[in-house]
Amino acid sequence: MTMVTAAIWPTLDYSRVPYRLYHDADVYMREQEQIFRGPVWSFLGLDCEIPNPGDFRAGYVGDTPIVFNRDKAGAVKTFVNRCAHRGALVRREISGNADQHICIYHQWCYGLDGGLQAIPFHRGVRGKGGLDASFDMRVHGLRPLRMGNINGALFGTLAEDAEPLEDYLGTPIVAQLRRLLDRPMRVLGYNRQRIRGNWKLYAENTRDNYHASLLHEFLVTFGLDRSTQVGGVKMDARHRHNITWAEAESDTDEFARQAYASARVRNDFLSLKEPALVTFHPERDDKLNIAITSVFPSAVFVQISNSLAVRQIRPRGVDEVEIFQTMLGYEDDSSEMTLHRLRQANLVGPAGLVSMEDGEAIEIAHRASRRDLDRTTVIELGGGGVISDRDYRVTDVPLRGFWSYYAELMGIEPDSAVR
Amino acid sequence: MRPDRRTVCDLLAEYGGLIDAGKFDEWLGLFSAECRYQVMPRENFDRGLPAALIFCDSRAVLEDRIRALREANKYNIHTDRHLIGLPRIFDDGVIEAPFAVYQTDQEGETRLFATGLYRDRLQVEGSGLKIGDKLILLDTFAVPSLLSTPL
Numbered sequence: 001m002t003m004v005t006a007a008i009w010p011t012l013d014y015s016r017v018p019y020r021l022y023h024d025a026d027v028y029m030r031e032q033e034q035i036f037r038g039p040v041w042s043f044l045g046l047d048c049e050i051p052n053p054g055d056f057r058a059g060y061v062g063d064t065p066i067v068f069n070r071d072k073a074g075a076v077k078t079f080v081n082r083c084a085h086r087g088a089l090v091r092r093e094i095s096g097n098a099d100q101h102i103c104i105y106h107q108w109c110y111g112l113d114g115g116l117q118a119i120p121f122h123r124g125v126r127g128k129g130g131l132d133a134s135f136d137m138r139v140h141g142l143r144p145l146r147m148g149n150i151n152g153a154l155f156g157t158l159a160e161d162a163e164p165l166e167d168y169l170g171t172p173i174v175a176q177l178r179r180l181l182d183r184p185m186r187v188l189g190y191n192r193q194r195i196r197g198n199w200k201l202y203a204e205n206t207r208d209n210y211h212a213s214l215l216h217e218f219l220v221t222f223g224l225d226r227s228t229q230v231g232g233v234k235m236d237a238r239h240r241h242n243i244t245w246a247e248a249e250s251d252t253d254e255f256a257r258q259a260y261a262s263a264r265v266r267n268d269f270l271s272l273k274e275p276a277l278v279t280f281h282p283e284r285d286d287k288l289n290i291a292i293t294s295v296f297p298s299a300v301f302v303q304i305s306n307s308l309a310v311r312q313i314r315p316r317g318v319d320e321v322e323i324f325q326t327m328l329g330y331e332d333d334s335s336e337m338t339l340h341r342l343r344q345a346n347l348v349g350p351a352g353l354v355s356m357e358d359g360e361a362i363e364i365a366h367r368a369s370r371r372d373l374d375r376t377t378v379i380e381l382g383g384g385g386v387i388s389d390r391d392y393r394v395t396d397v398p399l400r401g402f403w404s405y406y407a408e409l410m411g412i413e414p415d416s417a418v419r
Numbered sequence: 420m421r422p423d424r425r426t427v428c429d430l431l432a433e434y435g436g437l438i439d440a441g442k443f444d445e446w447l448g449l450f451s452a453e454c455r456y457q458v459m460p461r462e463n464f465d466r467g468l469p470a471a472l473i474f475c476d477s478r479a480v481l482e483d484r485i486r487a488l489r490e491a492n493k494y495n496i497h498t499d500r501h502l503i504g505l506p507r508i509f510d511d512g513v514i515e516a517p518f519a520v521y522q523t524d525q526e527g528e529t530r531l532f533a534t535g536l537y538r539d540r541l542q543v544e545g546s547g548l549k550i551g552d553k554l555i556l557l558d559t560f561a562v563p564s565l566l567s568t569p570l
Contacts, residue, residue, distance in 0.1 A: 192560055193564075
């Protein structure tokens, strides 16, 4: 067993990441404690998924099972989904409506506030058995999470000392979430993907602007998105989160053709039989047709053209991650717009025309980096040194931002780190 | 119309066989001139939610998907094997058949990739039976790795 320390970083600007961090089971356990159960805010779900009192959904913070519900007063409450008695899942269904949460094992019964309400045979039978009179039900409720809400996006944290949610997200991220969630939302559906790779490979992938039009050739081949468009990356002050953005119709075919001459990507810009797949209908007073907002550690709010979604990165051990994606529209969408979003849902998810490649890229990165754990990746697109926003797209600087905050939480930040 | 069992079985055998052989243009030929093709996670279907993994509400979108697979998409190198079970045949041209798709990688390792139910509306077109509307209810909605070649 190797205890990972600050000495693991060969460079101070996080431009070299040792493979060990993707493969070490002890690192994974430490991440669960110090990151996911540490001072971060995790995206849980959406207010609109639990509209009525008693509505609940089960999910995860890291690999800790949680359940969030709406109580009788209309407030959203979240708890660790684990019975105080013997550690069993209390709520087994993924979603539903209930007055109480009852563990099937011994029928310990919890209210919508997470409080322990009833225990069968509390006083035993015929005066024998049961719990001592000193047993205090009040201290055996389900462990609560602190909650935060940005325009209906629900976040939770297990850390009592976590900073307020809006401070954690920072101004640009809050603004981007308020932009995307500027009207009441409607869930169009869910999709899930199990990738045989470490969760951080996916977290990096969503911050990697460089790969987009090279790996996802559909983007360029069918003219949806190109690195020649006006765009860039924008981070919070601490560089833990990132917005990858681009503006529609901000380059020309000719300029793009010249730029892509050095890449092995088709640059003859084929057309689709159904152009609606890539047609962008602007929905507000800006030109953004790509806005991918990664929130440390495990949420991604996605606008790709008119396809809207939020993804949760759910670690399932050191070698596997589930991407759980909620497809979204607005409550006031016309039926034509809903149809358009359902069509553009073809672009994203495990079968997405511009996303299926990520599953393969992450698996081949995970597979080949298993050996030589002290060797490293090379993250230098957009240069090394100070981590900062860029107004161009051929960059992977936000990956270094991710690692700089990762190192801080894991307690492996080197002295005089460049961040 | 209640389709003839033997014709339905022949169509399903062709359907799986052509995908497994990578003959996607011939596979497209099994669909009507106007058709729909959807891969729907059971999680969404059971909740009445409309989003699909693959949503081809016209033949044009289905053809675009096959073209993208050929011209643009990169995915895990594999072969597919469809095992399609006995169909239930209903009066209005609707059939249901359970399926399993196994994927085998380049090193010969096979895994169960997907199982679920085909719910097809068949129609007579020209000399034969074609698929007018195919709904694939995907039981394995936690998709292993990624979904590229058709189910």
